[in-house]
Amino acid sequence: MTPYNKPVPVEDPDSAPFWAGCREQKLLVQHCLECRTPRYPARPYCHQCQSTHYEWRASSGRGSVYSWIVVHHPVPKEIYAGDVPYVVALIDLEEGVRMASNIIGCDPDAISGGMPVEVQFEQVTTAVTLPQFRPSTAA
């Protein structure tokens, strides 16, 4: 097996719980304990009330497509040449935050704005699990 050569997240004190959650197949969203505002990416301060008190709550993993792109030209070429075309999307989670991810298990031509999606975890190294999304299987 060739070593994983794509960009990997470097955890920091703010983000470590999020990536730890992914390793346990949980999509954790940070919520302010004072004003309840959810936030993503992980941040020390609530942008609404500046509180530093927060908790991590598991997301339903369900969301909808805010926007998406289909990458045809691989950059860097040697790393993504085998993956194109691939889809990167902005996903609006039910909890009210937006995250960047991939949409997998779906013909890129079948994607539309607002399409319902759900999280699927992909372990890429022993240390890194990425949250990706597939079309929702719920009726």
Next chain:
Amino acid sequence: MWNLRDKYAIAGIGQTEYSRASGRTVLDLASEACLKAAQDAGVALADIDGIISFNFNDSVPAIAVASSLGIPHAMHAVDYAAGGNGANLIVLAATAAIEAGLAKNVLVYRAMNGRSGFRLGGGRDMNARGVTQYTAPFGWITYPQAMAMWCRRHMIKYGTTQDQLAEVAITFRENAGLNEAAMLRAPITRDDYFNSRMIVDPFRVLDICLESDGACAVLVTDSARARDLRQKPVYITGGAYGGGLHQGDDLFDALRWPDHTRNYAASIADDLWKSAGLRPSDVDVAEIYDCFTYSIIMQLEGFGFCAEGEGGPFVKDGHIKRTSSLPTNTHGGLLSEAYIHGFNHVLEAVRQLRHTAGARQVPDAEVALTTAGAMTCGSAMLLRN
């Protein structure tokens, strides 16, 4: 709000050749453009006391240019940490520096070996730190990939089409055909556009700006002094810089930006028009930041040249053509003249207002808009003759 209406002026301009491989150092390019701007104005280097640039990606520091040219009193030599948002910001910074008494004659420049040297987005670290850890691991890495995401949202919300994007590319190439300094001058057709390679859907090659080696500079000074110099002054009559809530952690990051169909232009438009006491209908020629075809559409809407969501039909109806109501990117823009990070737009606005733009001159141009930026933050100026 910037409140120095007409108090300062651009008195000189200078530029190098634009190319894919200059074979020269960035210091050499920056020095040439700055020296030419001072000479164009007729200001002795001994009278230059400020040098300002911005340095995202490839650059050389302002103090290096001062040392290179032997400028003896470069007291206010400053590099702003800015990118596509920076071209007008640093000209406005020069007016602020002069107003504050920090300098009297300021060279403002942008220099880069943006193709042969350090390509934008090059030298990438596979360890995704900071906010990049939330984007790069998903293969979301380059600026075309970033802007394509904004564009798609506009397509979802307003039905904007690739056919409308094509019109932007074709129009600016037509203008470049009249500009001997432009890197790409051969006309393109709608077929050429649709046959060009898909890079990141919805963007093809022809939606994406050039990569260039080159440098541009202007000399900013007090308007009264400018009237005694060699060239007809071009007055800085309005200016604004900024963005809205959640500009992000860097120039790529827009994860928390609330609406990807509206960029910085909508955030700074009121300040810009108020600072000059002008409105969109007063603009005779517009040099709008076109890192991508689509960035034109968001800025036309944001600055109020058309309603929200109407940018696509506005360009398709031909309003941005050189001979139409809003002649735009008369030099060919970043898409066809060169990518000097938007600073070449400032020089073209000055040429248009001096009425020295040759075959592409907009007749009787009196007011020009220049803009810089495409995403969450940016800068703009209104210039007049």
